[in-house]
Amino acid sequence: MNSTITSTQIIQASLRKRYAKERRFRFFGLLSILISFAFLIVLLFTIISKGLPAFQQTYIKLDVTIDETILGVTKDSEHNALYSASYNKVIKQTLTTMFPDASGRKQKRALKNLVSSSAAYDLRDAVVADPSLLGTTQSFWFLAKDDVDVFMKGKIDRSLPETERRIKDYQLSWIDALLAEDRLEKRFNTVLFTAGDSREPEQAGMKGAIMGSLYTMIITLLISFPIAVASAAYLEEFAPQNNRWVDIIEININNLAAVPSIVFGLLGLAVYINFFGVPRSTPLLGGLVLALMTLPTIIIASRAAIKAVPPSIKEAAVGLGASPVQTLFHHTLPLAMPGILTGTIIGMAQALGETAPLLMIGMVAFVAEVPQGFLDPATVMPVQVYLWSDSPERAFTERTSAAIMILLAFLVVMNLLAIMLRKKFERRW
Amino acid sequence: MKHISLLVATGLTATTLASTSFAAGRDHIEIVGSSTVYPFATVVAETFGKKTQFKTPKIESTGSGGGLKLFCAGNGIDTPDITNSSRRIKASEVKKCASNGVTNITEVQVGFDGIAIANAKSGPAFVLSRKDLFLALAKQIPSGEADELIANPHQTWQDVNPSLPNIKIEVLGPPPTSGTRDAFAELALEGGCKSFDWIAQLKADSKVAKASGDKTLASTLKSQYKGVCHTVREDGAYIEAGENDNLIVQKLEKNPNALGVFGFSFLDQNSDKVKGAQIDGVEISFENIASGDYPVSRPLFFYVKNNHIGKVPGIAEFIAEFTSEEAWGDEGYLTEKGLIPLNEEKRAAMADSARTLKPLSLD
Numbered sequence: 001m002n003s004t005i006t007s008t009q010i011i012q013a014s015l016r017k018r019y020a021k022e023r024r025f026r027f028f029g030l031l032s033i034l035i036s037f038a039f040l041i042v043l044l045f046t047i048i049s050k051g052l053p054a055f056q057q058t059y060i061k062l063d064v065t066i067d068e069t070i071l072g073v074t075k076d077s078e079h080n081a082l083y084s085a086s087y088n089k090v091i092k093q094t095l096t097t098m099f100p101d102a103s104g105r106k107q108k109r110a111l112k113n114l115v116s117s118s119a120a121y122d123l124r125d126a127v128v129a130d131p132s133l134l135g136t137t138q139s140f141w142f143l144a145k146d147d148v149d150v151f152m153k154g155k156i157d158r159s160l161p162e163t164e165r166r167i168k169d170y171q172l173s174w175i176d177a178l179l180a181e182d183r184l185e186k187r188f189n190t191v192l193f194t195a196g197d198s199r200e201p202e203q204a205g206m207k208g209a210i211m212g213s214l215y216t217m218i219i220t221l222l223i224s225f226p227i228a229v230a231s232a233a234y235l236e237e238f239a240p241q242n243n244r245w246v247d248i249i250e251i252n253i254n255n256l257a258a259v260p261s262i263v264f265g266l267l268g269l270a271v272y273i274n275f276f277g278v279p280r281s282t283p284l285l286g287g288l289v290l291a292l293m294t295l296p297t298i299i300i301a302s303r304a305a306i307k308a309v310p311p312s313i314k315e316a317a318v319g320l321g322a323s324p325v326q327t328l329f330h331h332t333l334p335l336a337m338p339g340i341l342t343g344t345i346i347g348m349a350q351a352l353g354e355t356a357p358l359l360m361i362g363m364v365a366f367v368a369e370v371p372q373g374f375l376d377p378a379t380v381m382p383v384q385v386y387l388w389s390d391s392p393e394r395a396f397t398e399r400t401s402a403a404i405m406i407l408l409a410f411l412v413v414m415n416l417l418a419i420m421l422r423k424k425f426e427r428r429w
Numbered sequence: 430m431k432h433i434s435l436l437v438a439t440g441l442t443a444t445t446l447a448s449t450s451f452a453a454g455r456d457h458i459e460i461v462g463s464s465t466v467y468p469f470a471t472v473v474a475e476t477f478g479k480k481t482q483f484k485t486p487k488i489e490s491t492g493s494g495g496g497l498k499l500f501c502a503g504n505g506i507d508t509p510d511i512t513n514s515s516r517r518i519k520a521s522e523v524k525k526c527a528s529n530g531v532t533n534i535t536e537v538q539v540g541f542d543g544i545a546i547a548n549a550k551s552g553p554a555f556v557l558s559r560k561d562l563f564l565a566l567a568k569q570i571p572s573g574e575a576d577e578l579i580a581n582p583h584q585t586w587q588d589v590n591p592s593l594p595n596i597k598i599e600v601l602g603p604p605p606t607s608g609t610r611d612a613f614a615e616l617a618l619e620g621g622c623k624s625f626d627w628i629a630q631l632k633a634d635s636k637v638a639k640a641s642g643d644k645t646l647a648s649t650l651k652s653q654y655k656g657v658c659h660t661v662r663e664d665g666a667y668i669e670a671g672e673n674d675n676l677i678v679q680k681l682e683k684n685p686n687a688l689g690v691f692g693f694s695f696l697d698q699n700s701d702k703v704k705g706a707q708i709d710g711v712e713i714s715f716e717n718i719a720s721g722d723y724p725v726s727r728p729l730f731f732y733v734k735n736n737h738i739g740k741v742p743g744i745a746e747f748i749a750e751f752t753s754e755e756a757w758g759d760e761g762y763l764t765e766k767g768l769i770p771l772n773e774e775k776r777a778a779m780a781d782s783a784r785t786l787k788p789l790s791l792d
Contacts, residue, residue, distance in 0.1 A: 084480075105760065109760065113765075117476075117762070156701075160701065164700065164701045165701055166700065166701060199472045199475055199766070273507075279455075279507065280459075280507070362489050364489065365488055366471040366474065366487065366488040367485075368471075368474065368475050369478065369484060377457065377487040389675065390672070390673055390674075390675070391468070392468065392692075392698045392766075392767065393698060394698055394699070397675070
């Protein structure tokens with residue numbers, strides 16, 4: 001009898017310990033989730049709080065008298081003469097009439113720098129499109145120069161002594177005068193989505209990088225998806241079992257998934273550029289290199305998905321007289337497709353965020369024009385983030401964060417797509 | 430699932446397309462080279478693209494050495510047309526170029542770049558000499574006794590020079606892969622290092638040995654000299670802060686006792702956050718760099734492959750844009766981006782030799 005009492009006591013004593021252990025484990029689990037969540041919040045908060053202002057841009061309204069004598073052209077001038085007339089001078093003239101108090105080279109230059117250098121090109125395009133504007137006075141909203149924009153967003157403290165400010169007192173007086181006349185306005189920054197890269201922050205946009213990423217991803221998908229699915233299907237369904245070669249191939253595919261991405265860049269440089277002569281800095285080349293990188297990811301995911309298809313379905317198909325290839329295409333692959341697609345999208349998302357291999361093949365470059373096809377020079381979104389973060393102009397800091405937000409938005413959409421596809425096509429047996 | 434086989438087919442076609450050779454000819458200029466010239470070259474490229482009907486050139490920032498390597502790889506249309514450099518082309522590189530058939534090169538000096546040694550506005554003002562910098566940052570320094578080197582014992586700036594503030598030596602600068610670091614070592618550290626007679630003698634001896642034909646002695650002496658003058662200490666006083674100069678500025682703001690090493694344009698853009706130190710009694714300013722008084726500054730160049738003119742549209746026009754007063758003049762748009770222009774006379778001469786594509790000569 002004694003012994004049973006003691007054993008209950010022992011159990012009860014140990015029970016408390018076990019409960020405590022249980023609680024501790026749950027607590028630590030919860031704690032680690034909270035920690036990673038806190039990191040995520042801090043990351044998102046810093047990026048969003050820095051990047052949000054970039055979605056607005058200051059514009060300046062100027063009443064420009066398009067003076068034919070300054071431009072040296074008339075309504076009947078040839079297209080080329082209209083195109084190459086110096087619209088700069090007209091803008092300068094407009095500003096000097098508005099603020100005649102600017103004296104000395106430094107102030108005159110500062111005055112000219114209230115508006116972005118794109119103003120002259122905007123004016124040119126307007127006049128070339130409609131030469132009857134010559135000789136008239138028109139109101140235009142021009143992009144404000146980055147310094148004015150940074151000031152308008154409250155990032156320059158006007159209480160600082162003048163020597164420590166990028167905007168001097170005379171510039172402040174002009175800005176105040178413009179504000180009083182409602183000639184300064186913050187609008188949604190459409191340039192960020194419609195323009196290619198630029199060294200002037202106010203003219204810089206992500207469209208070039210977005211299109212570059214798009215073209216690159218199309219090539220990556222076209223190359224890696226069919227090859228990866230075919231290899232996975234062969235390895236799972238047709239490759240001889242217990243064959244040393246198959247084992248070696250399998251191990252190598254798994255190793256390949258862990259190879260640092262820059263190695264693929266070097267490989268791309270050696271094989272695609274030096275051997276095949278694919279032109280540098282093009283989406284075609286970038287896509288080929290990134291395809292190498294995504295292949296193992298998709299192969300591994302596809303193999304797992306194919307393996308998960310119940311053998312009973314395949315056996316039933318074979319039993320009804322289907323050939324192995326028919327079984328594969330009619331039954332196994334369709335059923336494995338959600339898993340394959342998820343793996344593909346995750347692999348693509350990885351490729352979308354990659355810069356290291358592109359460094360080797362010339363895609364980390366200043367490309368101002370939006371690429372029009374697979375053979376135009378291009379950059380991709382993460383490269384744009386890197387290039388902007390490295391620029392000295394203050395206004396690029398917020399644009400860097402904005403670019404990160406756009407990139408993250410693409411990644412979130414891709415991952416959502418993966419989840420939706422899985423939910424929609426998933427089957428349980 | 431018929432579309433899978435379709436996809437396989439498209440994939441294969443794409444690969445075959447990729448492997449067939451690409452039509453020769455290119456409608457945009459390709460530029461590679463120095464990351465210091467990159468911010469200026471890109472602005473010129475952009476203006477050129479907007480102003481003219483040519484395509485905007487594509488510019489890669491590969492570093493001066495990397496750029497010249499690509500540039501010298503041959504005359505093919507797949508090699509770059511122009512390379513930027515933050516130092517002059519070396520004799521060995523000219524030889525390499527020539528061996529690949531690239532013999533017709535034009536050199537254009539575009540201006541200067543100053544390297545700032547700066548700290549936060551809230552920190553103390555630094556009045557440094559190049560010797561101070563050498564004594565504070567070199568791995569080994571002369572012990573004072575004869576020709577002896579000892580590991581750098583200095584912990585605070587006051588140890589280096591009694592007139593400097595008594596704070597720990599902490600310098601944030603670029604890593605060895607950066608051109609700014611090379612220039613800093615060469616201009617600031619070597620400048621201070623040379624002030625020790627026996628070290629300067631090493632270089633002189635090396636030149637004498639080279640002249641007399643003793644190549645091995647010449648190169649040992651030279652590497653000894655470089656080893657002393659260019660090696661930065663690794664005990665934590667010099668902190669490699671990465672290639673991103675914006676990051677260095679941010680770190681300086683947080684730590685008013687630290688100094689940072691970066692290009693003048695970053696100082697110019699962040700003049701409300703950081704201030705430059707005086708070097709050898711000269712303030713870092715636009716005027717002082719342009720006049721050559723500020724000692725830690727270097728010339729910037731680009732090199733043109735003349736064989737490509739006529740094959741790639743717009744090269745001559747691009748050179749004309751770069752060397753126009755509107756771009757590189759005293760009031761040009763490049764000075765707004767922090768380029769320090771050449772003086773007027775030199776600009777005129779340089780523009781002339783650039784437009785007539787004068788072949789490069791190294792002396």
